[in-house]
Amino acid sequence: MTATQGTESRTHRSETAAEVVGRLRATFNTGVTRPLDWRVDQLRRLRALLVENEQELIEALWADLRKNAAEAKTQEIDFTVADIDETLANLESWLQPRPVEVPAHFGPTTTAYTTYDPLGVVLVIAPWNFPLHLLIDPIIGALAAGNTVVAKPSEISVHTSAVASRLLREYFDPDVLSVVEGGAEETTALLAQRFDHIFYTGNGTVGRIVMAAAAKNLTPVTLELGGKSPVFVAPDADVDETAKRLVGGKFGNAGQQCIAPDYVLADPVTAAALVPALRAAVEAQFGTSPQTAADFGRIINERHFDRLTRLLDSGRAAVGGQHDRD
Template sequence: MAAGNAVVAKPSELAPATSAALARLLPRYLDTDAVAVVEGGVPETTALLAERFDHIFYTGNGTVGRIVMRAAAEHLTPVTLELGGKSPAFVDRDADLDTVAARLVAGKFLNAGQTCVAPDYVLTDPETAAALEPALVRAVEAQYGTDPARSTEYARIVNERHFDRLTGLLDSGRVVVGGGSDRSRKYLAPTVLADVAPDAPVMREEIFGPILPIVTVPGLDEAIDFVNDRDKPLALYVFSESDGTRERFAAETSSGGLGHGLPLAHLTVSDLPFGGVGESGMGNYHGRYSIETFSHRKAVLKKPLS
């Protein structure tokens, strides 16, 4: 809207309360000739995608992202896709592990892990992993208390389907903390898994939930190779005191964003472009980048006739 567009907004059917709130409030406060809200699921989305738009912006997963791109191709409509993915967090052996643990817990378990830029897994060497485990246990208790189910700061899983998907991943490693669940309340405790194999079920797709696997590699070279052998993530987080280590991740890996020492924070900086690359999406937005994304710079040249 700030770029001068009319908007058709389609909220996710997976969050029906939020969708209903947007459908109720946007027409109340915004010009209905410029903004329309369409609620529904697959049929409504399919019908919308058959229409001709100037731009389509989609946030979600790669499966639906491909559907959006195919539909947009029929009208040669440009798209911006924010698709998430498995965002790694590398922990160097020189890092202050109590600080790292507190920041990982805050970033990973926000909204019960249901954010697109949550640290998906930890990558570190075996000795650091062993020392990080008790630090993560302390950080979870400091953040959510001895019983996170009673914490007013801890969220629930969006629906039963995703609850079942997540609990099915708990056998992928040794439980360091958490692991408890209650399907009737869609509660899954903030959970850390250790001794996780690179091909374990929890490592095969974006977790999008409160499970943090720890995967060990011998060192920095192997960590960079591990990241590069997989789809390009939406975010990559590096916890290291070494300028050389930070520079190597910047130069030798590809990700939508790169955060040093703190997860999620780059998302909140309006001066930074936010978006993915490869499997994690295309295009970017936030601040002036949103205006540029939803605008067309039309070249205009004028030469006097006399």
């Protein structure tokens, strides 16, 4: 399933951010995005993109993060396809007007209801740690709601960005969904435009920039900025089972996920028992040489690697501690 002939040349022509947004707004203003059938068609295109190109997407995720095939398929592709399927199954009912109770002083014959209308042009700025899922998932909602979309993949996950950008251009009319690749300069140019909603996943520093830019146009924003995930291990916990769960949660995507356990709190006796249990759990999952384990991911780039290795100086490595920048 591909977009109409001529999409490739139109998409790759050099356009300013203002031209991209203007073109998408012109499409939205025609009303073409409002019918249910149109929305369903866009979601099916998105589903086909993921299913028909699964292997290429898995290979791109491996190239960026050394994310093993099972993890890439489960977390980045299947999870996203499931979201599309749920949306397709429920969209018609979600769009139905909802009656609202009317205060008595408006009169006995007065009725009211809530309708769900599209906003216009939506900007989706994706992060690098789940560069496919967190690019596509917000697009699902935006298209299902009847909007046109500007998609901005992360420039840090270069392989996934390149593949996803090419496929989005192949499967979608650029007057409906446009992809803008690049770094801070391109993102800044986009944020200078007026959008009707902005969806950003990433860090708090950039999140503040996004919100400040959106405020100039009173644009509503959705910011998913991660956070801290502490774990408290109670004295009566099963230490071995807890260690397995901690290792499973922490080492997924090499720890590069906002729901990974950040630190563990325990009383001294429990902590003393937990350390060897963690050591055993790491060895059980990755062997005695994690560097050679097929399902052990990698840090995205040298800047983040250097940031993490500096943390080793702040304490004592109880398990591991070796590192290889290359």
